[in-house]
Amino acid sequence: FRPFRLLSVSVWPFRKQQYYTETILWLFQFQDEVDPITTARVTSKHQRNLSFCSLQHLSPEEAVEENFILNSIAWPETPPLLPPRSINDTSDPAHSSFIILPNEGGGQWIIGDRLEVRITMFDHHGHSKKYGGDVLTARLHSPALDAGVAGQVLDHLNGTYSVVFPLLWEGSAQVEVSVTLVHPSEAVAVLHRLIYDQPDRIAYNALFRSGSVNETTICGICMRPTQHPLCDYTDVRTGEPWFCYKPKTLSCDHRITHTAGPKLYCLSCFRGVNLKVFIGASGPAQVTVLSKKEGKSKLELTLTNLYVSGAAGYYYKGVWQSLRDTPVHQFNTTSAITECLRHKEIHMYGDSTVRQWFEYLLKVQPDLHQFDLHNPAQSGPLLALDYKNNIKVTFRCHGPPIRFTVSSSEMRYIANELDGVAGGANTVIIFGIWAHYGTFPIEIYIRRLMTIRKAVLRLLARAPDTLVIIRTPNPKSSHGFEEFSASDWYSIQQDRVLRTIFKGINVHLVDAWEMTLAHWLPHNTHPEPPIIKNMMNVKLSYICSGNSN
Numbered sequence: 434f435r436p437f438r439l440l441s442v443s444v445w446p447f448r449k450q451q452y453y454t455e456t457i458l459w460l461f462q463f464q465d466e467v468d469p470i471t472t473a474r475v476t477s478k479h480q481r482n483l484s485f486c487s488l489q490h491l492s493p494e495e496a497v498e499e500n501f502i503l504n505s506i507a508w509p510e511t512p513p514l515l516p517p518r519s520i521n522d523t524s525d526p527a528h529s530s531f532i533i534l535p536n537e538g539g540g541q542w543i544i545g546d547r548l549e550v551r552i553t554m555f556d557h558h559g560h561s562k563k564y565g566g567d568v569l570t571a572r573l574h575s576p577a578l579d580a581g582v583a584g585q586v587l588d589h590l591n592g593t594y595s596v597v598f599p600l601l602w603e604g605s606a607q608v609e610v611s612v613t614l615v616h617p618s619e620a621v622a623v624l625h626r627l628i629y630d631q632p633d634r635i636a637y638n639a640l641f642r643s644g645s646v647n648e649t650t651i652c653g654i655c656m657r658p659t660q661h662p663l664c665d666y667t668d669v670r671t672g673e674p675w676f677c678y679k680p681k682t683l684s685c686d687h688r689i690t691h692t693a694g695p696k697l698y699c700l701s702c703f704r705g706v707n708l709k710v711f712i713g714a715s716g717p718a719q720v721t722v723l724s725k726k727e728g729k730s731k732l733e734l735t736l737t738n739l740y741v742s743g744a745a746g747y748y749y750k751g752v753w754q755s756l757r758d759t760p761v762h763q764f765n766t767t768s769a770i771t772e773c774l775r776h777k778e779i780h781m782y783g784d785s786t787v788r789q790w791f792e793y794l795l796k797v798q799p800d801l802h803q804f805d806l807h808n809p810a811q812s813g814p815l816l817a818l819d820y821k822n823n824i825k826v827t828f829r830c831h832g833p834p835i836r837f838t839v840s841s842s843e844m845r846y847i848a849n850e851l852d853g854v855a856g857g858a859n860t861v862i863i864f865g866i867w868a869h870y871g872t873f874p875i876e877i878y879i880r881r882l883m884t885i886r887k888a889v890l891r892l893l894a895r896a897p898d899t900l901v902i903i904r905t906p907n908p909k910s911s912h913g914f915e916e917f918s919a920s921d922w923y924s925i926q927q928d929r930v931l932r933t934i935f936k937g938i939n940v941h942l943v944d945a946w947e948m949t950l951a952h953w954l955p956h957n958t959h960p961e962p963p964i965i966k967n968m969m970n971v972k973l974s975y976i977c978s979g980n981s982n
């Protein structure tokens with residue numbers, strides 16, 4: 434294994450700016466150790482070295498699709514910083530700023546208009562940046578109204594960015610813009626490189642046992658070539674690869690438990706990757722939005738002249754309103770939820786962010802009881818029943834890679850589980866799979882989703898009334914373990930991959946990305962209860978869209 438020096442230890446609590454500088458410094462030190470001459474360049478044609486990862490076989494059509502997806506998520510190229518390079522040459526949130534652009538109404542905004550913001554990035558010397566690729570997010574909000582919407586960020590590839598917001602809510606004098614630098618573009622180049630150089634930086638373990646003999650070995654998808662023989666656990670039905678080093682004395686058949694394994698590589702490189710530093714405004718960060726009546730415009734406020742943005746929805750008085758798809762109803766009472774779920778069978782698959790919904794339902798539905806299956810609470814499988822109303826809810830974690838303890842016999846792939854569901858009008862399938870993939874080349878995620886898509890298509894072909902709901906990734910917290918495993922930059926790509934792969938298929942999305950970004954609460958892999966409640970209302974609205982509640 435390539436040795437990495439531990440360069441520093443966590444300073445807690447830290448000031449944002451200091452944290453930022455340290456992190457960039459670390460990323461650069463990582464870069465030095467990897468390759469002092471060239472720095473990573475991210476382009477659509479970037480050589481993705483997958484030499485020691487096992488990938489599922491693709492059909493020629495799937496290979497074309499994968500290529501298309503890879504091109505669609507290609508991040509803007511960051512030119513190599515020639516020596517003497519330093520952190521001072523990277524994007525600096527303190528020197529950068531945004532400005533609200535004047536509109537045709539001469540600085541008067543009316544509901545239904547769009548608000549445009551221009552971000553200009555500078556480096557630590559105060560020189561303007563000449564290329565794009567910074568990871569930026571933006572939100573428009575009215576704190577007094579508990580209202581917010583995520584902005585659509587456009588990279589002009591010259592160091593400036595545009596953000597466009599729809600102006601959607603009435604009743605407040607002011608809306609406020611906030612812009613966040615998630616990572617500078619230079620960090621993206623390094624992150625990209627880390628993903629392909631160290632896909633095995635978080636390992637997985639298998640415990641083998643026979644009689645009184647125990648052995649533990651390392652498992653994964655990307656196994657560096659060594660002298661150790663491998664146990665091949667590639668799934669025969671889906672072709673999903675999975676390997677463990679063969680134990681010295683026991684056989685491959687003696688595997689009993691899967692667990693999260695050791696962290697092998699440069700984890701210090703990942704500390705603070707989710708920087709998330711606010712960028713200030715160089716002028717006012719707020720504007721007053723007039724209602725239609727107050728404004729001079731004679732426009733009728735209808736959907737046709739509302740500025741149609743790419744936004745999935747927005748919060749108003751803490752309640753998520755959808756701008757796409759099914760209108761969101763509020764299921765505020767136990768009886769409203771029971772009415773919606775009566776005679777339904779709800780199967781949830783995925784990671785802990787899906788399990789949050791299982792747990793939420795148990796909390797708000799007193800008639801729903803969890804049946805003790807004696808399984809680990811993290812991985813399940815879990816079962817909850819409401820006998821009176823004939824409601825069944827299950828949860829099962831997705832197959833490896835997963836950082837949970839799971840008995841080998843309960844390690845199942847979502848695709849295989851879906852093949853075991855008859856489906857029908859009373860069946861609801863919910864899945865979310867993202868948080869455990871952030872250390873792997875995106876090709877592995879793409880292929881996993883393609884496998885699941887095939888199973889969804891089979892399910893919808895045999896039972897077209899089955900409702901399928903998919904949870905998208907969401908922004909994570911900027912501190913703690915989460916950032917070791919992946920960055921929001923990776924989640925942004927996962928989000929795009931997921932949407933592309935399920936496009937045109939009769940499935941519904943819960944847009945966890947925007948629902949977290951638009952909310953004032955801090956980002957967290959596991960969003961806070963008010964966001965979960967809104968997600969639950971989105972889901973229940975899909976399930977009961979025929980109802981008039």
Ligand SMILES: *[C@@H]1O[C@H](CO)[C@@H](O)[C@H](O)[C@H]1NC(C)=O
Pocket residue numbers: 480482483484485
């Ligand atoms: C890919 O990575 C492997 C192992 O790290 C290395 O041996 C090989 O030379 C690399 N190939 C390319 C094209 O960079």
Ligand SMILES: *[C@@H]1O[C@H](CO)[C@@H](O)[C@H](O)[C@H]1NC(C)=O
Pocket residue numbers: 519520521557
């Ligand atoms: C970066 O700039 C600061 C302030 O100008 C300076 O003190 C520091 O030495 C510079 N760092 C590097 C690595 O060039």
Ligand SMILES: *[C@@H]1O[C@H](CO)[C@@H](O)[C@H](O)[C@H]1NC(C)=O
Pocket residue numbers: 589591593
């Ligand atoms: C960057 O590109 C945008 C869009 O093409 C353009 O409007 C803007 O003037 C450019 N800014 C600079 C500093 O070149």
Ligand SMILES: *[C@@H]1O[C@H](CO)[C@@H](O)[C@H](O)[C@H]1NC(C)=O
Pocket residue numbers: 642645646647
């Ligand atoms: C093997 O593992 C089991 C459970 O983890 C433990 O109870 C037992 O003592 C172990 N046996 C040996 C020989 O280490």
Ligand SMILES: *[C@@H]1O[C@H](CO)[C@@H](O)[C@H](O)[C@H]1NC(C)=O
Pocket residue numbers: 750751752763765
């Ligand atoms: C449900 O709760 C929300 C937020 O607490 C509230 O704004 C809304 O009026 C309630 N809706 C119903 C139908 O009770």
